[in-house]
Amino acid sequence: MTQPIRAAIVGSTGYGGVELIRLLLQHPHVDITSVISSSTPGVPIANGFPHLNEIVTDTLDAVDVPLIRSKADVVFLATPAGVAANLAPQLLEAGLKVIDISGDFRLKSGEVYEKWYKHKPAADEYLAKAVYGLAEVYGEEVKGVDFISNPGCYPTATLLGLVPAVKAGWIDPATIIIDAKSGVSGAGRGLSLTNHFAEINENFLAYKVNKHQHIPEIEQVLSREAGQEVITTFTTHLVPMTRGIQSTIYATVKGKRSDEDFLELYREFYKGRPFVRIRPKGKVPGTKEVWGSNYCDIGFSVDDRTGRVTIVSVIDNVVKGAAGQAVQNLNLMMGWDEATGLAFTPVYP
Ligand SMILES: NC(=O)C1=CN([C@@H]2O[C@H](COP(=O)(O)OP(=O)(O)OC[C@H]3O[C@@H](n4cnc5c(N)ncnc54)[C@H](OP(=O)(O)O)[C@@H]3O)[C@@H](O)[C@H]2O)C=CC1
Numbered sequence: 001m002t003q004p005i006r007a008a009i010v011g012s013t014g015y016g017g018v019e020l021i022r023l024l025l026q027h028p029h030v031d032i033t034s035v036i037s038s039s040t041p042g043v044p045i046a047n048g049f050p051h052l053n054e055i056v057t058d059t060l061d062a063v064d065v066p067l068i069r070s071k072a073d074v075v076f077l078a079t080p081a082g083v084a085a086n087l088a089p090q091l092l093e094a095g096l097k098v099i100d101i102s103g104d105f106r107l108k109s110g111e112v113y114e115k116w117y118k119h120k121p122a123a124d125e126y127l128a129k130a131v132y133g134l135a136e137v138y139g140e141e142v143k144g145v146d147f148i149s150n151p152g153c154y155p156t157a158t159l160l161g162l163v164p165a166v167k168a169g170w171i172d173p174a175t176i177i178i179d180a181k182s183g184v185s186g187a188g189r190g191l192s193l194t195n196h197f198a199e200i201n202e203n204f205l206a207y208k209v210n211k212h213q214h215i216p217e218i219e220q221v222l223s224r225e226a227g228q229e230v231i232t233t234f235t236t237h238l239v240p241m242t243r244g245i246q247s248t249i250y251a252t253v254k255g256k257r258s259d260e261d262f263l264e265l266y267r268e269f270y271k272g273r274p275f276v277r278i279r280p281k282g283k284v285p286g287t288k289e290v291w292g293s294n295y296c297d298i299g300f301s302v303d304d305r306t307g308r309v310t311i312v313s314v315i316d317n318v319v320k321g322a323a324g325q326a327v328q329n330l331n332l333m334m335g336w337d338e339a340t341g342l343a344f345t346p347v348y349p
Pocket residue numbers: 010011012013014015016017036037038039040063077078079080081083101102103151152153185186187188189190317318321322
């Protein structure tokens with residue numbers, strides 16, 4: 001029998017952290033031994049999250065590296081940008097395994113990070129050490145490492161939709177346009193005017209146009225896979241729903257390729273990977289079809305008239321876009337089946 005690993009969650013009172021609690025509670029090889037809060041240590045976590053009543057009886061621990069070391073083997077960081085840059089190196093030096101779901105270690109250049117995130121970057125040594133955990137593409141690199149940087153929510157949906165075609169050279173990378181939409185939980189639990197009910201209900205808006213911090217992350221991966229520098233247009237929209245991301249991607253097809261060709265390419269690329277589902281010809285997915293699950297569903301339509309392909313990729317931002325992919329990465333890191341604790345069906349309706 002596998003000995004359970006002890007897990008701590010920093011940022012356990014945020015949306016990503018609370019989702020990690022939900023997922024890890026049903027993981028057969030993980031015990032949650034510390035739920036951590038920087039602002040309300042000492043308080044029972046169920047006080048603020050009644051859905052955890054009589055399930056999680058722990059009180060919140062402070063952010064204290066020696067305490068975390070005494071209680072855990074692996075730490076999930078579900079903290080705002082700028083926190084992990086300082087904290088992750090201390091945890092690693094203390095001998096812990098770290099999975100960071102913030103953006104602090106995704107970009108290999110500290111300068112690029114500072115430009116887009118407006119925070120001081122982590123030390124180069126740790127930026128180099130972090131393995132980018134886009135599980136279906138870099139799963140082999142994640143195996144056995146101690147430090148994983150979990151991809152962003154929009155990049156997960158977008159890159160899973162693009163990498164097979166870019167890697168195969170089937171689309172012209174210079175023509176890629178990404179039109180992405182997210183539910184409001186993507187912005188975290190903190191209050192803001194944009195996310196206020198009266199502002200977002202019956203509304204639909206583009207935001208951070210040409211300034212979104214996920215642009216360099218998407219470009220970093222596409223450049224690596226294309227073997228040339230790729231720059232893209234990526235526009236994010238806020239949608240009045242709680243969970244879900246849809247990334248609709250347009251690109252010019254190189255050569256003559258049909259819907260069937262794309263289907264075959266993607267089915268082959270994701271063969272044996274349990275969480276990417278390719279839709280049959282003529283079908284594209286909606287966010288409801290992955291709600292509450294770790295799936296990424298992808299559909300295509302090649303347009304012979306324009307010579308472009310439209311790729312539609314959907315995820316649940318809190319699961320596949322954050323906590324679910326972090327658990328998938330833990331599984332890969334530990335050498336367990338990647339679907340351990342994650343093999344559940346989307347909630348419907
Ligand atoms: N929501 C999503 O869909 C996704 C989020 N992410 C990223 O994951 C991270 C967490 O996101 P999310 O859960 O939505 O954010 P939330 O704002 O909901 O939660 C973040 C939590 O971090 C804690 N925190 C704040 N400051 C500090 C600090 N200085 N030290 C330690 N903990 C701190 C807060 O809890 P407390 O005050 O109790 O310490 C807070 O509850 C962010 O970096 C986000 O960008 C990535 C992919 C998807």
